[in-house]
Amino acid sequence: MADNPTPDITPAASPVKRKGVKRRAFLIGGVAIVGAGLFGIAIADSNAAKDAKARIAGKGEHVFATWLKIGEDDSITIYSPHTDIGQGSNTGLAQMLAEELDAAWDQVRLVSAPAEPSFANVGLGRGFLSEMTGQPAIINGVPASFLSFIARQMNLQITGGSSALRFTGQQTFQKVGAATRLALIETAAKRLNVPAAELTTQDSKVIHAKSSRTLRYGELAAEAATLSLDNAPKLKDPEQYRLMRQSIARLDIPAKVDGTAQYGMDFALPDMRVATIMAAPVRGGKLTSVDTAPALAIKGVEKVIKLDDAVAVIGKGYWPAISGLRALSPSFSDGGNAGVSTASIFTAHDALIAKGAADNEAGAGDVKAGLGAKPIEAKYQVPFLHHAMMEPFALTAHFKDGKLNIWGGMQDPLATKMAAVEVSGLDADNVTFHPMIIGGSFGRRLPMYMEIVGQVTKLAMQLPYPVKLIWSREEEVAQGAYRPQSSAVLTASLTDKKRIAAYQNNYVQPESAEDETVFPYVLPAVSRRHFAHVSNQNTGAWRSVNSTQQGFYNESFMDELAHAAGEDPVAFRRNHLKAGSRHMRVLDEVATRSGWGTPLPAGRGRGVALVESFKTIVAHVIEASVGEDGMPMVHKVTTVVDAGSIVNPDAAQAQIEGGTIMGLSSAIGEAITLDKGAVQQSNLSDYLLLKMAQSPLVQDIYFLNSGADMGGIGEPGVPPAAPALANALFAATGKRVRNLPIMTQAKG
Amino acid sequence: MAIQTSINGKTVALSAEPDTPLLWVIREELGLTGTKFGCGVAACGACTVHVNGEPTRSCSVPISDVAGKSITTIEGLKSADGTLHAVQQAWIAAQVPQCGYCQSGQIMAAVALIEKTGRPSDAQIDAAMTNICRCGTYPRIRKAIHAATGQAAKAAEGAV
Numbered sequence: 067m068a069d070n071p072t073p074d075i076t077p078a079a080s081p082v083k084r085k086g087v088k089r090r091a092f093l094i095g096g097v098a099i100v101g102a103g104l105f106g107i108a109i110a111d112s113n114a115a116k117d118a119k120a121r122i123a124g125k126g127e128h129v130f131a132t133w134l135k136i137g138e139d140d141s142i143t144i145y146s147p148h149t150d151i152g153q154g155s156n157t158g159l160a161q162m163l164a165e166e167l168d169a170a171w172d173q174v175r176l177v178s179a180p181a182e183p184s185f186a187n188v189g190l191g192r193g194f195l196s197e198m199t200g201q202p203a204i205i206n207g208v209p210a211s212f213l214s215f216i217a218r219q220m221n222l223q224i225t226g227g228s229s230a231l232r233f234t235g236q237q238t239f240q241k242v243g244a245a246t247r248l249a250l251i252e253t254a255a256k257r258l259n260v261p262a263a264e265l266t267t268q269d270s271k272v273i274h275a276k277s278s279r280t281l282r283y284g285e286l287a288a289e290a291a292t293l294s295l296d297n298a299p300k301l302k303d304p305e306q307y308r309l310m311r312q313s314i315a316r317l318d319i320p321a322k323v324d325g326t327a328q329y330g331m332d333f334a335l336p337d338m339r340v341a342t343i344m345a346a347p348v349r350g351g352k353l354t355s356v357d358t359a360p361a362l363a364i365k366g367v368e369k370v371i372k373l374d375d376a377v378a379v380i381g382k383g384y385w386p387a388i389s390g391l392r393a394l395s396p397s398f399s400d401g402g403n404a405g406v407s408t409a410s411i412f413t414a415h416d417a418l419i420a421k422g423a424a425d426n427e428a429g430a431g432d433v434k435a436g437l438g439a440k441p442i443e444a445k446y447q448v449p450f451l452h453h454a455m456m457e458p459f460a461l462t463a464h465f466k467d468g469k470l471n472i473w474g475g476m477q478d479p480l481a482t483k484m485a486a487v488e489v490s491g492l493d494a495d496n497v498t499f500h501p502m503i504i505g506g507s508f509g510r511r512l513p514m515y516m517e518i519v520g521q522v523t524k525l526a527m528q529l530p531y532p533v534k535l536i537w538s539r540e541e542e543v544a545q546g547a548y549r550p551q552s553s554a555v556l557t558a559s560l561t562d563k564k565r566i567a568a569y570q571n572n573y574v575q576p577e578s579a580e581d582e583t584v585f586p587y588v589l590p591a592v593s594r595r596h597f598a599h600v601s602n603q604n605t606g607a608w609r610s611v612n613s614t615q616q617g618f619y620n621e622s623f624m625d626e627l628a629h630a631a632g633e634d635p636v637a638f639r640r641n642h643l644k645a646g647s648r649h650m651r652v653l654d655e656v657a658t659r660s661g662w663g664t665p666l667p668a669g670r671g672r673g674v675a676l677v678e679s680f681k682t683i684v685a686h687v688i689e690a691s692v693g694e695d696g697m698p699m700v701h702k703v704t705t706v707v708d709a710g711s712i713v714n715p716d717a718a719q720a721q722i723e724g725g726t727i728m729g730l731s732s733a734i735g736e737a738i739t740l741d742k743g744a745v746q747q748s749n750l751s752d753y754l755l756l757k758m759a760q761s762p763l764v765q766d767i768y769f770l771n772s773g774a775d776m777g778g779i780g781e782p783g784v785p786p787a788a789p790a791l792a793n794a795l796f797a798a799t800g801k802r803v804r805n806l807p808i809m810t811q812a813k814g
Numbered sequence: 815m816a817i818q819t820s821i822n823g824k825t826v827a828l829s830a831e832p833d834t835p836l837l838w839v840i841r842e843e844l845g846l847t848g849t850k851f852g853c854g855v856a857a858c859g860a861c862t863v864h865v866n867g868e869p870t871r872s873c874s875v876p877i878s879d880v881a882g883k884s885i886t887t888i889e890g891l892k893s894a895d896g897t898l899h900a901v902q903q904a905w906i907a908a909q910v911p912q913c914g915y916c917q918s919g920q921i922m923a924a925v926a927l928i929e930k931t932g933r934p935s936d937a938q939i940d941a942a943m944t945n946i947c948r949c950g951t952y953p954r955i956r957k958a959i960h961a962a963t964g965q966a967a968k969a970a971e972g973a974v
Contacts (some may be wrong), residue, residue, distance in 0.1 A: 152949055227944030315909065322914030323905045324898060325848015325888035332847035340842070365831060370857045374815055383842045384851070456852050456915040456948050457859060505850070506916030506948050539853040594819060716909055720954065727950030748859040759940035760903060761952040 117184035120616025128291035130246040136258045140284035143178040148230045151504045153231035153780040154717035162235040165309040166243030168267035179478035181499040232377040232776040244299035313716035330474030331460040340534040343378035348743035349602045350401025361390030403602035403743035415553035415574040424595035426578040431591025431646025436568025441557040447805045450548035450738035457505020459537040463526035475504030481513035489523040502774040509607035515547035549608030550575045556623040564631040579612035586649040587642040610781035613679035617785030621675035625793040660704035661688035675786035682709040682777030686786045690794035696810030702764040710774040731756035733788035822890030832878035837861045848888035859945030862919035869926035888918035903961035912949035933963045
């Protein structure tokens, strides 16, 4: 990944803890950024703004604060640094900016920002930093120019962390809209020779009601663009909203129902060839030898290219390329990883916990004393999970006249460009990445595991024609950046009043979950201990990241403790939540709305789980039974969400629906397993994803909108799904499933 | 020798090798990229097209099998004047797609189901709609199928 020098950016007075932030710091660009700050209004410094303007302003078009362009014809173009992967965030971002601008919605267009440093996403940096450090105060008062510099250094244009609306939207786009509106008003006041206070705005017009005069934004844009923008504009009172909090139809949907949406997979150039690739099946291995003749004998195959750890076949189309690849019998080394298996990893996990030397500890109170001699104990295990984005990786690259162009969909266009710069050895000015629509990602297309960028760059640099590199689904499954396989041993003790006296979560996975996961219960003594174990597999962020497995561990164990105490699982949780807290309100709502405690048909049970992730609290109550085939059947999911506030209610609901289904899918059937260091699953025929018939017929979803700080919405629906289902199956059958996937484990 | 077939009402002669899956000919030779590659083994349904009206996973059908047959892709679903098919309209009304990559296949499967059953029940939807959607749009797909077949009341009480 991009190997930029780390600027010395730690303010002298910042008492920032460093532990636990490594993963995400790396994740956003390979630079340790703890203690860095990003700014008040996320308007780039003057050099970046000038560069941005030069790149996007055409004749009769005027740029405001990098991200907004107003045409003299009243057109409004918003440049998004985020990739809309289907989560609706670009529509939401447009709503936020257009709201504060008082723009006419039908003239608003949203496009992808160029993958260039001048469009680095400074607002996002600010949001991540405040969340990572937990000390937002330290990021105030740092000059905008300095902060913009930092964001560009980090190649920050990422989509992830349920961040688009709450960080970019709130930290940047609303402010850009509001500041631009003020500049337009100021210009109109001068032109009409009236006090600015007498002017109002609506539908891309400035209105002087007294004299019945109006000026279009397009008429004002040229002059307004020369003004300095207010760095701290007052934002609207939510009661004035006309676009935000409305279920506006998503901008990207029409092209996705008639086949016209162009994904990276669909890109084509004249004379283009198609390549496909096979990397060492055992991660860490290298290509040792391959006889290329069998591939070259196939009609349409033009070339076989050997890379350090992979072999690629280039053909006239995908079919000859994949046929050629399948004809090969390449030999790969195993990098010393031939002994790695699913079982060996779990054995190593057990040994680490037994040894007891944690890599990271958090919590409070005297847990050892509290647990006593005979605590309640349970061990949970979860497998590697594959992202299974529906569009396999596909990038097209063309190297011609010293310039490299790449097309496709990645979660951080700017970091993609910089990765290609590094691999090609070209100057950044000679490398351009063209972002396209993404067919799913869920964390798979993040910068830290973009090996395809290096692969396609290496291929293109030695080919005289454009090449589209497509990963087969087999390659996609075998070479994932999986959610880590992880184990946890939870222990707790109960007082004679059915209260938890002490609670400990010993978990094993590559990195600490401490900075991302929230344990909402108030207990006298609690301890969370991380034991680090790394396998040969590439692991990374999988939708909702650590909150999935941690949610499963804690919410399953809370259920076990409730039963051990002989208490109702909702009542037991309530007894350990802070009275009047947002968590308690979400729990109470989900209990009421799900009919918790009311009779169910024979064989069915209800389970509850409550997880906060990305500042959003979600509780599911699931009604489930076990089918004749022994597999879980989910009949109904009732969900209550408190994300603080919502920009687009219908799009938010869609995210919670889909997140819940993805959580159920992983709980019921998904697992990547290893044998002799290699992945055993081959395709979607043996990596089992939930289908229509297995998904719940009824999903009742309610948003509380407590007014708390805006939380994320793309990820938080996932984590409570697995524990709520396991808890429901326990209620239905008396069988406690502690190892995922559930498959037929709850069968009678 | 070229294989003759009809795609979206037009007769075409295909020059690819006879063992080439229909999917790759549709995408690479004819440039109709609305039909998607997802798995290559008929497991996901992203490549679903109609062959003589039957929903067919085109990644696993060699073109030698479709000689003389009539194929419809997502691009062929609109009427001649550009009006979207009722199912496509229902998809927009229910705001079904998220990433959208599987939706051409989902829509083709749904159109075939509706043509066969008229007003499919939930059980018929479960049995016929086996295409995978990783974004989890199943409740909205169900709702859109009900809405497209005048079962709006059912849709309202149903998934969403």
